[in-house]
Amino acid sequence: MNITTIIIVLLVYFTLWYIVAQIMKNAGIIDIGWGSGFVLLAILQQLATGFDSGWLLTAMIFVWGVRLSWHIGKRNLGKPEDFRYANFRREWGSSYLLRSYFQLFLFQGLLMGIISVAHLMGQTQEGELLAPLAIVGVIVYLLGFSIEAMGDAQLKAHVSDPKTKGTLIRTGLWKYSRHPNYFGEAVLWWGIYLVAVAYGAPWWTFFSPLTITLLVRYVSGVPMLEKRMEKYPDFESYRKSTSIFVLWFNKKGD
Numbered sequence: 001m002n003i004t005t006i007i008i009v010l011l012v013y014f015t016l017w018y019i020v021a022q023i024m025k026n027a028g029i030i031d032i033g034w035g036s037g038f039v040l041l042a043i044l045q046q047l048a049t050g051f052d053s054g055w056l057l058t059a060m061i062f063v064w065g066v067r068l069s070w071h072i073g074k075r076n077l078g079k080p081e082d083f084r085y086a087n088f089r090r091e092w093g094s095s096y097l098l099r100s101y102f103q104l105f106l107f108q109g110l111l112m113g114i115i116s117v118a119h120l121m122g123q124t125q126e127g128e129l130l131a132p133l134a135i136v137g138v139i140v141y142l143l144g145f146s147i148e149a150m151g152d153a154q155l156k157a158h159v160s161d162p163k164t165k166g167t168l169i170r171t172g173l174w175k176y177s178r179h180p181n182y183f184g185e186a187v188l189w190w191g192i193y194l195v196a197v198a199y200g201a202p203w204w205t206f207f208s209p210l211t212i213t214l215l216v217r218y219v220s221g222v223p224m225l226e227k228r229m230e231k232y233p234d235f236e237s238y239r240k241s242t243s244i245f246v247l248w249f250n251k252k253g254d
Helices: 003-024 027-049 052-076 083-122 132-160 180-198 203-219 222-229 235-241
Strands: none
Touching (some): 027 083, 203 222
């Protein structure tokens, strides 16, 4: 796909999600479309190029994107609008409809395009399927994917258990990172980047995994949830003892 086609696909895709969100009066459903949007781009690019090595990149995106969309869908559908989007709706008032289209939906399309550059370029050439760098990339990807999926599963079990529901999770991976799922997400995208480079993507496409890393760490992920976690009485001790992002040893050693 050329850049024009990619822009058109993203514009149509996020406009459709915007329309559905207005019908449902819930902008949070766009989170379901985040993972599946990457899957759509990867599949369309693979169908356009057809190189065997590109199927590995497509599979990596597919597995991550489908799991994420499924996980968020099960968690959010039928529930009230996510607090982040509800805050925007309240703060923006009468300008919400227009601002949300550009700042929430189309802006996500822009971010998706930027993050996808590395793997889309990696799909445009035939690479050596088992190239050493590709193997390293797959290992990094699997590590990040496992951390993200495990972190999500542990959190779900925590909030579903009547004994722990309403309390701050500090067990499992959450003992070593306050946001292990976001850390895993960042790691897996660096794995995708390494595979893409192994298959011919330019090295400078590192801005793709860097964008998602900065996004979850400093913009839409960690900061917003940190603010929400402040309501728990033991958050201050958790903050002092536990790494905010990277999995690391507990400072108190417990």
